[in-house]
Amino acid sequence: MDSAAPPPPYPPSDLTVPTRLRERASYDRAVVHGILDDGYVCHLGFVRDGRPVVLPTLYARSGERLYVHGSTGSRPLRGASAGLAVCLTVTHVDGLVLARSAFHHSLNYRSVVVHGTARQVTDPAEKSAALDAIVEQVVPGRAADSRRANSRELAATAVLRLDLAEVSAKIRTGGPSDEPEDAALPYWTGVVPVTRGHGQPLPADDLDPAVALPGYLTADRPAPGAPHGAA
Numbered sequence: 001m002d003s004a005a006p007p008p009p010y011p012p013s014d015l016t017v018p019t020r021l022r023e024r025a026s027y028d029r030a031v032v033h034g035i036l037d038d039g040y041v042c043h044l045g046f047v048r049d050g051r052p053v054v055l056p057t058l059y060a061r062s063g064e065r066l067y068v069h070g071s072t073g074s075r076p077l078r079g080a081s082a083g084l085a086v087c088l089t090v091t092h093v094d095g096l097v098l099a100r101s102a103f104h105h106s107l108n109y110r111s112v113v114v115h116g117t118a119r120q121v122t123d124p125a126e127k128s129a130a131l132d133a134i135v136e137q138v139v140p141g142r143a144a145d146s147r148r149a150n151s152r153e154l155a156a157t158a159v160l161r162l163d164l165a166e167v168s169a170k171i172r173t174g175g176p177s178d179e180p181e182d183a184a185l186p187y188w189t190g191v192v193p194v195t196r197g198h199g200q201p202l203p204a205d206d207l208d209p210a211v212a213l214p215g216y217l218t219a220d221r222p223a224p225g226a227p228h229g230a231a
Helices: 029-037 073-082 124-138 151-155
Strands: 041-049 052-061 065-071 084-098 106-120 156-162 166-170 189-191
Touching: 029 052, 029 084, 029 106, 041 065, 041 151, 052 124, 065 124, 084 124, 084 156, 124 151, 151 156
Parallel strands: none
Antiparallel strands: 041 052, 041 084, 052 065, 065 156, 084 106, 084 189, 106 156, 106 166
C-alpha cells in the first residue's frame, strides 16, 4: 500500500447519513479532523434516567480519538467506566446567509457529529496526557507553560475517551439560494461573515509584573474556528 495514500473515509451508517441535504455530508477524515481541530467546545449528549441530557464541555482530538473533560461528581460520567452511549457534536458558524425570502435564510457552517460509546479514562498517564491535550486544544503552547495537575486534581477530574468510528461532517458554503421569481425584490442579499478572534490578554491582579506575556498569547496568533471556504 502506498504510504502517501490518503486514509480511507469514515464508513457511513444509519446514524451518520443525514436525512436532508446529503450532498453536504462528508466522511473524509481530513475534513472531519480539520473541523474538530478548529474548536475546543463540544456538546455531549446522552440519556440519564430515561431523559436526554446535553452538556457543553471541552475536548481534544488525539489521532482517531477524542478526549472529553468532565467532573467526577457527575453521576453519568462516573458510570462511564462501563461505557456510556453518547452523541457528540462540534459546530462552527462561518457566515449568516441573508436571502430575499425569510424561508431561504441560512448559515454557512461546519459541523461534526460523532456517535459511539464513551469510556472513562482511568490510567493516570493517559489521563494526564489527555488533560494536557485539552489545554493545548484551547491555547496551543499553554500545557508546557503551566503546572500540571497533581494527584488530588486528577482525582477530581473525569476524562472520557471516545473513538472516532461512526462520524460525519456537514458543511454549507456559498451565497443565498433565492427563488428565481424573487430576484427582482428590493431586499439586500448576501453573506455576513462570522469570525472568532481573541482580545488583548488581561493579566491577573496578582501577576508579578516581571512575568512577560508569553509568545503564544501575542495578538497575531491565529484564532481557531476561522472559516474554510465560506463565501
